[in-house]
Amino acid sequence: MTTSSSETKDPRYPIGSFQRPDIVTNDDVQYAIFTLGNLPTNLTNATKGLDSGQLDTPYRDGGWTVRQLVHHIADSHMNAFCRIRFALTEKDPVIKPYDENLWAMLHDSAAPIHWSLTLLEGLHARWVMLSQSLTEAQLQRSFLHPVNGPTTIEMATLIYAWHSRHHVAHITHLRKRMDW
Known part of the structure; x- marks a missing residue:
């Protein structure tokens, strides 16, 4: 899950784009679960003290506002959680x-x-x-996205951990640029 230095200059990808690893270790999965656990606190801290005008500021030219971004994370992660539950059942x-x-x-x-x-x-x-309870076999269960193809629960966990860090970084980088 490395990022290239050229990608970090792209305001769409402040931490770089998601890099799908060839091999996923147990440590990778545990770190991803840890990251998912920290998202609510990290997002709350990233948005703490922002007023309505700041929340309605796009995080980049042509991007969503901070407010839309926070709601997007909730929408996206609700869908992801349901997808994982479907894959398990x-x-x-x-x-x-x-x-x-x-x-x-x-x-x-x-x-x-x-x-x-x-x-x-x-x-x-x-x-x-739920993630902490999964066996290796359960982590390998998958769902099928009609466009993106199959995704294992293991890979979805890594993707949404990246997604969590990615969007928090949008907000923290905006705060630094705007000196908020």
């Missing part, structure tokens, strides 16, 4: 994709961010509890 389920850009434009994306922060706290507590 069905054989290779085909999951329903969604247009995250259209979701970010729905009216509830103007809601107070504490709604999504509270949701993420409970969601991630359950996600970590």
